[in-house]
C-alpha cells in the first residue's frame with residue numbers, strides 16, 4: 001500500500017434488511033490523515049454504513065477495504081478505534097476498571113497501560129473521575145469515556161459514531177482540537193454527525209440521505225457546487241429540495 005492509498009475504500013456497497021434497502025450503492029474513499037464526516041439526518045443510514053466500514057457487519061453487495069484488507073477481518077480491530085453510538089461500557093465498574101479491561105483486550109500492559117489511561121482520560125477531561133463507577137457518570141461523561149477507550153490503543157484509524165452528542169460546547173471544542181491534533185500526527189478519522197457546524201470542521205464530507213450518498217467533497221466545494229451559502233442549504237440542494 002502506498003502512502004496516498006485510501007485508508008477506507010467502499011465500492012458499490014449496499015445493505016438490505018429483508019426487503020428494505022438501507023444503503024444503496026455507496027462508493028467512497030477516506031484518505032490518510034483526514035477527518036471525513038458522514039453527514040445525514042436520523043435514520044439516513046450512517047450507523048449502518050459505519051458498521052460495514054469497520055467490519056462489524058457485512059454488506060449485502062459490494063466490497064469494503066480498510067488499509068487495503070477486505071473487510072470484515074477481525075484482526076483489523078487492532079488498527080481501528082471504534083466509538084459506537086450507544087456506549088458499550090460496564091456500568092457496575094469504575095472508569096479505570098473499564099479502561100483496564102479494554103487495555104488488556106488490546107494487549108496493553110504494565111506501566112504503558114497506566115500512562116496511556118491517564119493520557120486519554122486527560123484528553124476527554126475525565127482525569128478526576130477515574131475511580132468513579134460508570135453508573136454514576138452523566139450521559140456526556142459516558143460518551144467521553146467511550147471516546148477515551150477508542151483512543152486507548154492509538155489506532156491509526158478512528159471511527160466515531162456521533163462522538164460529541166451530549167457534550168457541552170467548551171469540551172466539544174477541545175475534543176475537536178484533539179481530533180485535529182491526531183490528524184496532524186497521521187491518524188485518519190471517520191465520524192458521523194447531523195450537526196452542521198461540526199460538518200464544517202471536517203476536511204471532507206459525505207452527505208447521506210435515505211441510504212444514498214448525495215455528494216462527497218470539502219465543505220467549501222460542496223457549498224460552491226450547489227451554488228449555496230451554507231452546508232445546510234447545500235445538503236437540501238443535493239437532496240433534491242429547494243434551499
Ligand SMILES: Nc1ncnc2c1ncn2[C@@H]1O[C@H](COP(=O)(O)OP(=O)(O)OP(=O)(O)O)[C@@H](O)[C@H]1O
Pocket residue numbers: 017022040041042043044045046047048049085194
Ligand atoms: N438490524 C436492522 N434491521 C432492520 N432495520 C434496521 C436495522 N438496523 C438499522 N435499520 C434501519 O436502517 C435505517 C438506518 O438506520 P441507521 O441507524 O443506520 O441510521 P442513522 O443515520 O445512523 O440514524 P441516527 O442518526 O438516528 O443514528 C433506519 O431506518 C433503521 O430503522
